Each structure stands twice: as structure tokens, then as C-alpha cells.
Amino acid sequence: MRVLTDADVAALAPDPIATVDLVADALRARARGEGDVPPKHTVHAGPRDSFANGMSATWPERGLVGNKWITLFPTNAARGLPTASGVLVLNDGQTGVPTHLISAAEVTARRTAAVTGACLRSLASATGHAAYTGAGAQARSHLQVLEALGRLEVVVYARRGEAREQLADWAAAHVPSVDLHVVATPGEAVRGAGVVITGLSIGIDGAHLDPSDVGAQTLLLPIDYASSVGPDLAATALLASDDLDQFEASRLAGKLGPGYPAATAWDGDLLDGDRPPGRIVCQNLGMALADLVVGAAVARAGDAADAGRVIDLRR
Secondary structure, eight states: OEEEOHHHHHHHSOOHHHHHHHHHHHHHHHHHTOSBOOOOEEEEOSSTTOEEEEEEEEEGGGTEEEEEEEEEOGGGGGGTSOSEEEEEEEEETTTOOEEEEEEHHHHHHHHHHHHHHHHHHHHSOSSSEEEEEOOSHHHHHHHHHHHHTTOOEEEEEOSSHHHHHHHHHHHHHHOTTSEEEEESSHHHHHTTEEEEEEOOOTTOSSOOOOGGGSOTTOEEEESSTTSSSOHHHHTTSEEEESOHHHHHHHHHTTTTOTTOOOOOEEHHHHSSSOOOSSOEEEEOOOOHHHHHHHHHHHHHHHHHHTOSEEOOTTO
């Protein structure tokens, strides 16, 4: 079994456009009913509000089998540790033997931004800037995808002044063609935007966007569940998801809060053809099949480069 770290993933991962193409194929396949992708299995452990998700998937048509095990411990921030951490295990499609153990943080960041990018590429209006709320690691991976897709006018909301400065410095060094403006309120970021990506902490209260700040043709791409796009705003839009089964399981379990409407469209069905009119919300809660295709691309590159460390589990 080949073991790959986050640094290995960063060195081996396909470029942003290739990653967008990979997850777009996975989204279309999921909408067609290909693969076996059960809803996330969640267990609660550790301090309050801490949990772990098991995200399993197979894609027999491509010989892919795997599982991502990821934990979210909000109290880790006070310890100087990442709040989210995990691993992705890939198995041989013919024998089931584990072949790769990959640190999940970098894979998750790239997968999440690529799913956003796949929806944006097909469904975003050509007018208006791109807005992003939040200044964490996902802001960085999303800025890289936005630059690759040519969405160069970006307004970011960050609550803390220090976070605003750090993100601006990072962007100047890593995505220099992006015209980045960092603002102090969500309303400033989203007013006039053609696409809004929300990346606040999952489960926080009092952060719902005001529907009056959101344009009538805006594409909304929350990656923070219902922290930013509340039920009132979702009800004004065509509501889609990367995985309708996962979305409905999460909705019925109360993970989106009371009164959240049901999603009616698969992302994968919207990627081709004409864009539906009006607001669109793609509630992408994280689909294991997308993790699987990104992880498999990293694994192939790792094998070709003989990267990481190979261990024999039988000894």
C-alpha cells in the first residue's frame, strides 16, 4: 500500500481544470445512477459538536473502490491543530486489496473547489463578479479554480482583519491575475455578484445571507451547508445538489435546519445544455465519488513517480 501525504498530493494532483473535468464526469455519472454512493455515515465523538464521517463509494465501470474517513473537531483550533483531518483509502477494484492511503485534507480542498468549478463553469452568469465568504483553506483552493476558469474579479468577505490581510497576501503570491477585493461584511461581497460561494463554518448561527442582496440570476454555491444560504433564500431558487440522496438524508436528519426545502435537480443533469433561468442554488454537501476520482488521479501519479512510502500490510 502506497502512503501519500498532503505534500505528496499537492505535488501529484492534476491541475485545476483537469480536476474540474474529473469531478464533472463524477457528477454526471452520479446523476445517471452509476456507482454505489450511500449517504455519509456520521458518528459523534470527542468534544461537543465534534463528529466523524465515513464516505464510501464504488464506480465499477472504472474499477474504483474507496472510502474517506474524515473528522471535524472544532475545538482543535484552540490547540493549534486543523479542525478537519482524515484519510482516503483506495482499494483494487478486482481484489479489494487496499492499494493507497492518502491524507485527505488536500484531496478534500481540491475536490470541493473543483465541484464548485464544475457548476460555475456551466451555470454561472457571464456578468458580475465572483463572491466568496470566508477566509480559510477552502478560500485558497477556490481562488485557484476561479483563476483557472477566468473569473478574475473576486470579492471576499472575511470577518477578522488579520484573516483579510493574510488572504490578500497569499492571493498576491499565488493567484496574481485575480483582482481581489477583501471586505468586512457579507452584503458587500454578494451585492452585484454573478456567482456566490459561501465557505463559513458549518453550523454557525446568524450568518444567513439576506435574499435582497442576491441577484435574480445569481448562482449560489454553498460549501457550508445552510450556514449562509438559509431556507428563505433556497426557496427562491432552483435547488440542486451533487447527490440528491445525500442531500435528502442530511435534510431529514436536521443538518440543514428546520424548514429547508427539498432539492429537485442533480448537478450532473445541469452541467450540459441551456442554463435554467433565475437563481440556482447547488447545495454540494460533499460526494464520495468526487473524492474517489481525484484520489485515483493522485494515486496514478504517485505510482508513476514512485512517490510516498510503500508498506506491506501482510508483514
